[in-house]
Amino acid sequence: MEVDKELPSxxxxxxxxxxxxxTYLQLVQQVEQALRLGYLKQGDQLPRVKDVVAGLAINPNTVLKAYRELEHRGLASGRRGQGTFVDGALPMVGLREQEALRRDLLRWMRTATAAGLDEEGIVALVSSALHDLHAENEEVVA
Structure with missing residues (x-):
């Protein structure tokens, strides 16, 4: 009789x-990022609550809250006795396009660093640019 081995998440x-x-939102955001980047897909199992608790030394209720939030967003569902699994999907760019964008972004970040920006400065500039992009998109829709 073959024992069903659990695959790592x-x-x-x-x-x-x-x-x-x-903390719970950090977990939610990491799942969303993994979905967008193609690291997670429908059917994949999320880490078991006990493993997350042991690995991060956090309260089990924090992990459960994150998993409930993912369920609320339609991205995951719990299966009694089995764990929590990815159910939903988020828009993602193809891997080839993603890699080209990543290379361009790294090149830009090196230029920004050479110009004197530190990590916080880069994050601030990117956040500001994202804000402007959202504002432009809202103007187009209105």
Whole structure:
């Protein structure tokens, strides 16, 4: 009789205690990013609550809250006795296009660093540019 072995989840969570973002939202954001980048797909199992708790030394209720939020967003669902699985999808760019964009972004980041921006400065500039892009898109829609 063959024992059903559990496959490891394709995602491993990490926390940034200095980000100011609540822990459960950091987990939610990481799942969303993994979906957008193609690291996670429908049917993939998320890490078991006990494994996340052990790996990150956080309260199990925090992980459960994150998984409930993912369920609320239509991105995951729990299966009694089996774990939590990816159910939904988010828009993503093809891997070839993604890699080209990543190369361009790295080139831009090197230029920004050479111009004197540190990591926080780069994040601030990108955030500002994203804000402007959203404002432009809202004007087009209105």
């Amino acid at each position: 394709p995602i491993e969570f990490r926390l940034d205690p200095g980000s100011g973002v609540p």
